[in-house]
Amino acid sequence: MGEAPSWQHMWGAKVKMPCDMEDDILEDVIKNVTTRLSNIDTEEWEKKGLAVCEDLKAHMDLTWEPHWVVCIGRNFGTYVTHVTRNFIFFYFNEKACATTTTMAAAAAEPSKKKMRMSTADAAADIKEEEVEVDVQQEHDNNDEDDEDTDDETPMSIIAQFQSEEVRGAAAIAIGDNEDGANVGPQLDIPLSSNVKQMEELVNTLLDQTGKNKVPYSLFIGETEITKSLQQTVEELKVSTETALTITFQPLAMFRVRPVTRCSDTLQGHSDAILHVSFSPDGKRLASGGGDATVRFWDTNTAMPKHTGRGHKHHVLCTAWSPDGERFASADRNGEIRLWDPITGKQIGQPLKGHKQWVNSLTWEPMHRNSTCERFASASKDSMIKVWNARTGRQVASLAGHTDSVECIKWGGDDLLYSASRDRTIKVWAMEGDQVGKLVRTLSGHGHRINTLALNVDYVCRTGPFSHTNKKFASREEMQKAALERYQQVRKGQPERLVSGSDDFTLFFWEPAENKKPIERLTGHQQPVNHLCFSPDGRYFASASFDKKVKIWNGQTGKFIATLTGHVGAVYQVCWSSDSRLIVSASKDSTVKVWELAEPKNAKVTLSGHEDEVYALDWSPNGDMVASGSKDRKIKIWKH
Known part of the structure; x- marks a missing residue:
């Protein structure tokens, strides 16, 4: 060669x-x-x-x-x-x-x-x-x-590189550069060019050298170039006789390494672990489960810090406030408790109002309110309630669903999204005197809706915190950083929502602007039970009882790949903070690590749990993954 x-x-x-x-x-x-x-x-x-x-x-x-x-x-x-x-x-x-x-x-x-x-x-x-x-x-x-x-086989192609950052929300048409920003002249480049070579070319065209070089992903239309330009051109059957538009978008400036080994096993829970989640700053890990306790762990030492007692039944859902100063947990009795993660002490009295168990919790994003006081809860009683964490009072009660509300997400534009067993998604106003007002109802699923994912969810949940571990002098500075992170992911476009159902389908929405779905996504052969957007909002993953994970384009909803390897239902999926890697937790007692660039086979299979793996989270700095199992153990996985 x-x-x-x-x-x-x-x-x-x-x-x-x-x-x-x-x-x-x-x-x-x-x-x-x-x-x-x-x-x-x-x-x-x-x-x-x-x-x-x-x-x-x-x-x-x-x-x-x-x-x-x-x-x-x-x-x-x-x-x-x-x-x-x-x-x-x-x-x-x-x-x-x-x-x-x-x-x-x-x-x-x-x-x-x-x-x-x-x-x-x-x-x-x-x-x-x-x-x-x-x-x-x-x-x-x-x-x-x-x-x-x-002579009949072209060795090169005319190409125009174009930044995707300023392009419209519509799918990028091949050769259409009216909405984008052209970078450099049209070039004649060999079809054998690979991603690294074209990435180098883009950096040269942008006069970015040395430490200023930026990693990019490159696309022809909606399809990412993962290996060579020729392979993608042939797959798409693109003409080599007209100028081709290649769009590029910067990737995260840091790279997360795949976790490959179990570094620690955390023991203490006496029943199945249903939830694990890292704090927004990554310094603490919280867990909740069937033993009615909430536990806090130090991520540096992998040692237990505090055990929160007070719940009388299974802890079904948990959520960190975006500033990391409060932790909410809710149980099968319908009670909600707030905790101080530093001391492990309960804050105030239990919040009572739901008549049946609580399925989902979500906090108001920090860029909307620097105090991080408001959060919402969704229950089997078909009600959604909005609370003030500082006063312990109920702010609003949202009625409209006719069956159990399974999942809620608080968006970054003062809207709350709720999914129910009644087969509908409802959009609620959360600002000023409009709190609790129904904006619209989204319909389309033929069976109950189990899960929602929002393209800005990661930055809304983690607020100002990122892999840089930056220190903040004030809450105003934190709020500013949270807003910048939110805007960077949203890119001036409407928030996008995806829903997963027992009807085996996903629906892709722009719920703030239209009650009709952008796309109906099919392919799973069993109920879809979990969805997760990548931190940069460019992709989302779906987990199903059909033992598969599917990856989709977060801008268009187009199918990208199926991750096959689990031999049991997949319960949860989670992305690395650089949006390059995915972990999945399964009934088969394993955790698998997948690489977006090469999704055909799992990069790593993590064995060690002795029973089904219910819970999963990846730390914000990318150093570790936590998994919680029916075997009552939490495992910490590192590179």
Whole structure:
């Protein structure tokens, strides 16, 4: 195979020309350009290139501009790209400009290399026709250069890189760049380019070097390029005869390593563990279960800190406040208790109001209220109640569902979303005197709804805290950081919600704006019992009793992959904080680690639990995963 192609800075000219130029005139243009530009030393290009182009303007009725580019390959001679929208790009490298005679000969001698030339102006649809171009490429002595190439198989493609950060919410159409921000010129890049090479190119185009380099994910339309450009182009059956838009989006600047071993086993619970969750700052782990206790653990030492006693029945759900200063737990009797995680003491009296057990708890995001006082509870009694944690008083009671409310999420835009066994999702206002007002009802599922996931849920739950462990001087500073994190994930678009049901389907919604779903997602063969968005909101995972986890595009709802390997129902899924890895907990007593880039097989299977694994969470800094099991043990997994 030889060495992999390397990235090179190339230089040359961008030539605007009539769309109906004859072949012989085109050859004259090539000869003229190669002869004149080859006289310029590479280091002097920036200084002299403009002058040469101005001189060319005086001799020919064409428009010339100096041009820089980064290409893949080694030792190009004259390199003429595809003509696109009446432009030709001429590129030369250091070896090519060593002698003028070589360059001139390259323009005069015939070659079998073909070039695609546009025959329509910029306002019309592009129609392509083949034009023979006299180009002789210089070769090094590598055996790879001596291989015969098939004229019918394109080795490269014209591509336009485009930032996805400013694009609209609509799915990105292939070749459509009206809503995006183009980065650099259109480039002719080899189809064999892999992700790392194109990532390097994007960084070069953005003038990001050294420590300023940023990792990117790249997409053609809605499909992520995971290996080579050619593989994705072939999968999508994309035409190589027109310019291709490749969009890119920055990934997290840090990388979480997959957990591979059990570092600690935490014992103390006397019944099944139903919930484990790390505090927003990652310093503590909380657990709750069938023994009616809440326990707090130190994540640095893996030692127990406090045991909260008071519940009279199973602790069914728990939730940290976004500032990490309060912890709420609710039980099968319908009682809610608040705890101080520092001391392990109960705050105030039990909150009573529900007539049956509580299924779900959610806190108001910190960017909406820096005091982190309000939270909501959802019960089997079909009611949702809003509480003030400081006063212990009930703020509002939301009636409307006709059956058990299974899951609630407090969004970042003063809306609360609730899912019920009555097969509906309801959207409630949570601001000012509108608290508890029903905004709309979403219908579509044919059976009870078990779970919800919100694309901004991770940043709403963790507030200002991230992997950086930044210290804050005030609550105002914390609130500002929480708002910045929220806006970074939301990107000015409506919040997105996905629901999972016993009807085996998922529905994808923009609940703040439309009561009709964006998409109905099928594929699971059993009830969907848990959903989770990646921290960056770009993907979501669904867990089902069919023993599978499925990954979906968080912007469009498009199916991405099925994670197969568990031999029992999958109870819960969780993402790493860099949105690259997924862990799943199953009835088969294992925890599996999956990598989004290579989802075919589990990266790691973590064995050690002696019974079903019900609970799962990944620490905010990415260092550890906690799993809770029916075997009454919590296991801490690290790299």
